[in-house]
Amino acid sequence: MxxxxxxxxxxxxxxxxxxxxxxxxxxxxxxxxxxxxxxxxxxxxxxxxxxxxxxxxxxxxxxxxxxxxxxxxxxxxxxxxxxxxxxxxxxxxxxxxxxxxxxxxxxxxxxxxxxxxxxxxxxxxxxxxxxxxxxxxxxxxxxxxxxxxxxxxxxxxxxxxxxxxxxxxxxxxxxxxxxxxxxxxxxxxxxxxxxxxxxxxxxxxxxxxxxxxxxxxxxxxETGTGNVHVYVDAAADLDMALDIVLNAKTQRTSVCNAAESLLVHAAVAEEFLPRVTAALLDAGVTVHGDDRFQAVDGAVTTATEEDWEVEYLSMDIAARVVDSLDDAVAHIRRWSSGHTEAIVTADLDAARRFTLGVDSAAVMVNASTRFTDGGEFGFGAEIGISTQKLHARGPxxxxxxxxxxxxxxxxxxxx
Amino acid sequence: MxxxxxxxxxxxxxxxxxxxxxxxxxxxxxxxxxxxxxxxxxxxxxxxxxxxxxxxxxxxxxxxxxxxxxxxxxxxxxxxxxxxxxxxxxxxxxxxxxxxxxxxxxxxxxxxxxxxxxxxxxxxxxxxxxxxxxxxxxxxxxxxxxxxxxxxxxxxxxxxxxxxxxxxxxxxxxxxxxxxxxxxxxxxxxxxxxxxxxxxxxxxxxxxxxxxxxxxxxxxxETGTGNVHVYVDAAADLDMALDIVLNAKTQRTSVCNAAESLLVHAAVAEEFLPRVTAALLDAGVTVHGDDRFQAVDGAVTTATEEDWEVEYLSMDIAARVVDSLDDAVAHIRRWSSGHTEAIVTADLDAARRFTLGVDSAAVMVNASTRFTDGGEFGFGAEIGISTQKLHARGPxxxxxxxxxxxxxxxxxxxx
The missing domain is CATH 3.40.605.10 (Aldehyde Dehydrogenase; Chain A, domain 1)
Known part of the structure; x- marks a missing residue:
C-alpha cells in the first residue's frame, strides 16, 4: 500500500x-x-x-x-x-x-x-x-x-x-x-x-x-470541530438575543457553526432566562443548565463539565449564567474549540473586549454563529473551516x- | 519535566x-x-x-x-x-x-x-x-x-x-x-x-x-536548510554570472542562502566553464563537478549524487552542465531543499519559465542568492527562513x- x-x-x-x-x-x-x-x-x-x-x-x-x-x-x-x-x-x-x-x-x-x-x-x-x-x-x-x-x-x-x-x-x-x-x-x-x-x-x-x-x-x-458559544451581554437587546440563540442552535444542528453553549450575563438573567429557556424547550431543545437555569424550569437537566466541552451536533445546549463579560471570556477560552463565538450586546466596548479576549477563528457581534461559512462570506467555494492558527483560520x-x-x-x- | x-x-x-x-x-x-x-x-x-x-x-x-x-x-x-x-x-x-x-x-x-x-x-x-x-x-x-x-x-x-x-x-x-x-x-x-x-x-x-x-x-x-542553486542560462551575461556565482558561494559559506550547486547551460559551457572553474579554485573553493567540469581542470573532483543533495556550508560547490533550462529545472526540483534558486539570463521568457518551474521559497533573477534574508528584504526583523509551504515561506x-x-x-x- x-x-x-x-x-x-x-x-x-x-x-x-x-x-x-x-x-x-x-x-x-x-x-x-x-x-x-x-x-x-x-x-x-x-x-x-x-x-x-x-x-x-x-x-x-x-x-x-x-x-x-x-x-x-x-x-x-x-x-x-x-x-x-x-x-x-x-x-x-x-x-x-x-x-x-x-x-x-x-x-x-x-x-x-x-x-x-x-x-x-x-x-x-x-x-x-x-x-x-x-x-x-x-x-x-x-x-x-x-x-x-x-x-x-x-x-x-x-x-x-x-x-x-x-x-x-x-x-x-x-x-x-x-x-x-x-x-x-x-x-x-x-x-x-x-x-x-x-x-x-x-x-x-x-x-x-x-x-x-x-x-x-x-x-x-485542522478543520471543523465547533464547540460554539453565544454570550448574551448585560447590554444585549433581549429580543435580538432570543432570535440569535434560537437560530444558532436550531436552524441546523449537525453543522460545526451551530451553537452548543449559551452564556448569559447575571444582570439580565432574571428577565432573559425564563424567556430563552421556554423558547428553547418549545423548539424541542434539551437544555443542560447550571443551577440558575434549573431554577427556571424543572425540564432543564444538570450541566456537568462534559456539557461545557462537548460538541453536541444535536438539539442540545449547555447553558450557564456568568457574573461578567470577563467570566464569559474565561469560560470560552477554557472550553471552546476555537471555531466561532457570538456576543449579543449594544455596548461597543463590550464588543471590543469580547472580540480581543476570545481566541477563535470567527467572532460574531449581534449575528448568528451560522454565518461562519465560505459561501456566506462570499468565497464562492469552501474546502473546510480551519480551527488552527497556522496558515489559514476560519473558512x-x-x-x-x-x-x-x-x-x-x-x-x-x-x- | x-x-x-x-x-x-x-x-x-x-x-x-x-x-x-x-x-x-x-x-x-x-x-x-x-x-x-x-x-x-x-x-x-x-x-x-x-x-x-x-x-x-x-x-x-x-x-x-x-x-x-x-x-x-x-x-x-x-x-x-x-x-x-x-x-x-x-x-x-x-x-x-x-x-x-x-x-x-x-x-x-x-x-x-x-x-x-x-x-x-x-x-x-x-x-x-x-x-x-x-x-x-x-x-x-x-x-x-x-x-x-x-x-x-x-x-x-x-x-x-x-x-x-x-x-x-x-x-x-x-x-x-x-x-x-x-x-x-x-x-x-x-x-x-x-x-x-x-x-x-x-x-x-x-x-x-x-x-x-x-x-x-x-x-x-520548518526553517533553514538551503541546498541553493545558481543556474547560468544560455542567454546569460557571463561576467554577471561569474560575479553572482562567486558572491553566492564565497561571500559567506556558513549561511543557508549561500550557493551549494552550479548548473551551466551547455550552450555557454565551452566559454564559461574554464572561467568559472578557475575563479572558484582561485578563491579556494573545492569544485565537485560532472565529467564536463572535470575535463576543464584536473583539480575538479568527481561529483556523486550525494553532492547534488548536500548542503555543504563550506568552501565546496557541486557543478554540472545541463542541456536545457528544463533540465536545470528538473535537477532543481529533484534535489533542492526549496530555499533559494537563482537564474542568470538576459532572456525574459527563460526567467519566466525558471520562476514558474522551480518550487522554492525564493527565486533570484540576475541577483545573488545571498539576498534571501529578512534584513535585505526590509522586514526589519527575521525569526528564520521558512522552507515549507504552509503559513509562511521565505524570510x-x-x-x-x-x-x-x-x-x-x-x-x-x-x-
Missing part, C-alpha cells in the same frame, strides 16, 4: 509541475469539461452509489449517515454545478501579495503560487470528492482523494469521469487521483509522505481529525489552498 | 491573554525597558557566557561552534539594539487584512491577531534568545525559549533580565520564559504540548529540524508570527 500511495504522490507531483505552467483558461476549460463529464456520468455514478448504499445498509449503518452517502441525479447535478462555480472564480495563482523596490534597486515581489500536492482525507459525503478536486485544480494543485471506504464505488466513478475530462482537455489526468480506501494503512501512508505531499486536510469526525493531527508528518490544516477558499514565493529581480546584484 | 513544560505553557497562555489587550505603546515600552536591562546586565551575561564557553571548550567543542556561542560587550549591545529595532517596527496586530460588507449587510473583517504561545527550539547562538523573545512579544505572543544546553547559563541571564524589565513595565514576566535545557525530554514535551502551544519553530542543524518536524504534534514551521518577519480572525458585525442577523 505504501508503494501505491507514494507512486500516486509522485505522479501527482509531475502532474502539478505541468499545471504550474498552465493558464487560467486551460484550468477553467478542464473544470468545465469535468462538470459536463459528471453530468454525463450521472447514471453510472448513481448506480455505483446504489451499491455503496446497499452495502452500508447491510452493515447496519444508521439512516442519517446513509443520507449523507446517498446520491441521486439532483445531487450529482448540484456538485457538477459546484465544479462550474469554481471555474468561474478568479484565479488565485499569480496574485502579487506584496511588492516593492528595495533601496539597492532589487525588485521584490511576493507572488501566489500553487501548493503542489494536496491530500484530502474525508468521510461520508461523496460530493466532497468533486468539490475538493475542483478547488485544488483551480488553485494549481494536484489532489490525492482518500474518501471513506463506504463511498468507494461512488468516489471511483466520480474520479474517473473527472480524470477522463481533464485528460481530454489537455491537462494530466493525474491531477485528480483516488487513494484506495480498502484499508486504513492508506491514510497513514498519505499523511506520512512528507516531501511528496505538501498538505493534508482531514474532514470528518473528531476522531479522524485527531488521528491525522497527531500522526501526520505532512503539514496539516478556507481558493487563496488558502496556495502558497507564495519571493521573486527578486536585479541586474547582477551581489552582496 | 512534562509538568514543568506544561506549567510554563499555561503561564504563557495566561500572559498572552493579557498581552492580547495591550496597546502598541505598552509593548514598545516593555521592549525598550528590556533592551536597557540587557545593556545593564552586560557584565552578568558575559560572566555566565564565559562559564558556558569554558564548559564547551572542556567538552572539546570546535572553535567555529565556540565562536557562535561567544558573547562580549559588543555582541550584547548588538542584540540589545536588535530589541530596540523590533520596538520601532509597525505593530502587525489589528491590521485589517481584508474586509467587505456582505450582500445581507453583515460587515466582514479579517483582522491580524496574536498567535498566542510560540515555542522556539534552537541551537548555539544565545543572541537568538533576545531576538526571538522580542519578535514574539511585539507580535503579541508569549515565547517559550528552549536553547541549547551549551548556552544555558547565558540564556538564563538574558531571559531573567528581560523578564524583570517586562514586569517593571507592567506586562506579565511570563511573556518570556526559558525552558530547561538539561535534558532532551523538554524538547519532546514542548513540541507535543498541542492545545497549550500554538506554534513551534526549530532553528538549527538539519537533524534538529527533522526531529521536530517528524515528532511534533504542535504545528511547526519570516512580524506578520508571519501572527494569525487572523474574522470579526463579523450585524444588527441581529440570523439565517
Amino acid at each position: 505504501k508503494d501505491i500511495v507514494h507512486d500516486a504522490a509522485r505522479r501527482a507531483r509531475d502532474a502539478a509541475s505541468v499545471l504550474a505552467l498552465a493558464t487560467r483558461a486551460q484550468k477553467d476549460a478542464a473544470l468545465l469539461a469535468a462538470a459536463d463529464a459528471l453530468v454525463g456520468a450521472t447514471d453510472r455514478i448513481v448506480e455505483a452509489n446504489t451499491a455503496d448504499v446497499e452495502a452500508a445498509r447491510a452493515d447496519g449503518t444508521p439512516e442519517n449517515v446513509i443520507d449523507r452517502l446517498l446520491l441521486d441525479a439532483d445531487r450529482v447535478a448540484a456538485f457538477a454545478q459546484g465544479v462550474r462555480d469554481v471555474a468561474a472564480l478568479p484565479d488565485p495563482i499569480g496574485e502579487v501579495v506584496r511588492g516593492s523596490t528595495l533601496p539597492n534597486g532589487l525588485r521584490l515581489q511576493q507572488v501566489r503560487v500553487p501548493m503542489g500536492v494536496i491530500g484530502m482525507i474525508y468521510e461520508g459525503r461523496p460530493n466532497v470528492t468533486a468539490d475538493a478536486a475542483a478547488i485544488c485544480l483551480k488553485a494549481g494543485s494536484a489532489s490525492l482523494l482518500r474518501g471513506s471506504r463506504s463511498a468507494q464505488r461512488s468516489n471511483l466513478v466520480i474520479v474517473d469521469a473527472m480524470r477522463d475530462a481533464i485528460a481530454s482537455s489537455g491537462l494530466p489526468a493525474d491531477l485528480v487521483q483516488a487513494i484506495p480506501a480498502d484499508d486504513r494503512s492508506s491514510v497513514t501512508h498519505l499523511m506520512r509522505a512528507r516531501g511528496l505531499v505538501d498538505l493534508v486536510i482531514p474532514r470528518g469526525g473528531a476522531g479522524l481529525i485527531r488521528t491525522v493531527v497527531e500522526e501526520s508528518t505532512v503539514p496539516v490544516i 478556507m477558499g481558493l487563496p488558502e489552498m496556495t502558497t507564495t514565493t519571493y521573486v527578486v529581480t536585479g541586474e547582477g546584484h551581489v552582496r | 512534562k509538568d514543568i513544560v506544561h506549567d510554563a505553557a499555561r503561564r504563557a497562555r495566561d500572559a498572552a491573554s493579557v498581552l492580547a489587550l495591550a496597546t502598541r505603546a505598552q509593548k514598545d515600552a516593555a521592549l525598550l525597558a528590556a533592551a536597557d536591562a540587557l545593556v545593564g546586565a552586560t557584565d552578568r551575561i558575559v560572566e555566565a557566557n564565559t562559564a558556558d564557553v569554558e564548559a564547551a571548550r572542556a567538552d572539546g567543542t570546535p572553535e567555529n561552534v565556540i565562536d557562535r556561542l561567544l558573547l562580549d560587550a559588543d555582541r550584547v549591545a548588538a542584540f540589545a539594539q536588535g530589541v530596540r529595532d523590533v520596538a520601532a517596527l509597525p505593530d502587525p496586530i489589528g491590521e485589517v487584512v481584508r474586509g467587505s460588507t456582505l450582500p445581507n449587510g453583515l460587515r466582514l473583517q479579517q483582522v491580524r491577531v496574536p498567535m498566542g504561545v510560540i515555542g522556539m527550539i534552537y541551537e548555539g547562538r544565545p543572541n537568538v534568545t533576545a531576538d526571538a523573545a522580542a519578535i514574539c512579544l511585539k507580535a503579541g505572543s508569549a515565547s517559550l525559549l528552549r536553547g541549547s544546553r551549551s548556552a544555558q547559563r547565558s540564556n538564563l541571564v538574558i531571559v531573567d533580565a528581560m523578564r524583570d524589565a517586562i514586569a517593571s513595565s507592567g506586562l506579565p514576566a511570563d511573556l518570556v520564559q526559558a525552558i530547561p535545557a538539561d535534558d532532551r525530554s523538554s524538547v519532546t514535551h514542548l513540541m507535543r504540548a498541542r492545545g497549550l502551544v500554538d506554534l513551534v519553530i526549530p532553528r538549527g542543524g538539519a537533524g534538529l529540524i527533522r526531529t521536530v518536524v517528524e515528532e511534533s504534534t504542535v504545528p511547526v514551521i 519570516m518577519g512580524l506578520p508571519e508570527m501572527t494569525t487572523t480572525t474574522y470579526v463579523v458585525t450585524g444588527e441581529g442577523h440570523v439565517r
